[in-house]
Amino acid sequence: MEQTETVRNRSNMTIYDLLKQDHKDVKKLFKEIVDNNRYQDNIYMQVKKALEVHMAGEEKVFYSRLENNMDTRELVLESFEEHDLGKKVIKDIDSSAAEDAKLAKVKVLSAAFDQHIRQEEGDLFKKAKKVLSSDDEHEIGRLFENEKMAKMQGRNVT
Ligand SMILES: [Fe+2]
Numbered sequence: 001m002e003q004t005e006t007v008r009n010r011s012n013m014t015i016y017d018l019l020k021q022d023h024k025d026v027k028k029l030f031k032e033i034v035d036n037n038r039y040q041d042n043i044y045m046q047v048k049k050a051l052e053v054h055m056a057g058e059e060k061v062f063y064s065r066l067e068n069n070m071d072t073r074e075l076v077l078e079s080f081e082e083h084d085l086g087k088k089v090i091k092d093i094d095s096s097a098a099e100d101a102k103l104a105k106v107k108v109l110s111a112a113f114d115q116h117i118r119q120e121e122g123d124l125f126k127k128a129k130k131v132l133s134s135d136d137e138h139e140i141g142r143l144f145e146n147e148k149m150a151k152m153q154g155r156n157v158t
């Protein structure tokens with residue numbers, strides 16, 4: 001029942017609401033590791049999966065729509081770059097053996113994530129709202145949900 005409710009509600013959400021919800025969920029997971037100041041593999045694996053799915057969907061249906069617009073291009077190019085940096089840190093975490101080294105990197109990733117979403121939810125959303133119509137906001141929201149679902153199930157949507 002509760003799940004049906006969630007699915008129904010999410011289908012009415014704009015891309016902005018959906019992205020913000022994801023950001024909040026990831027922030028909460030990061031906080032658990034950072035506040036405890038202890039690397040926890042199970043939580044990190046959840047962060048990693050959530051970030052990978054989020055970034056892929058965001059790039060494919062949101063950034064791509066804004067990349068060739070004069071008003072949003074600069075911020076979108078920066079955002080792509082920040083995603084790439086994040087992906088590199090994730091690789092570094094995965095290839096580190098020592099837990100204290102993993103913890104240091106997770107903390108850096110968490111701080112970079114905070115900074116990234118601040119700009120995303122601030123300047124980028126503000127500019128995007130001038131570029132995208134209200135129909136677009138909902139349509140891109142639906143596309144984003146489909147992308148995420150496919151990625152979580154290991155499928156590819158084109
Ligand atoms: Fe995001």
Ligand SMILES: [Fe+2]
Nearest residue numbers: 058079116120
């Ligand atoms: Fe992003």
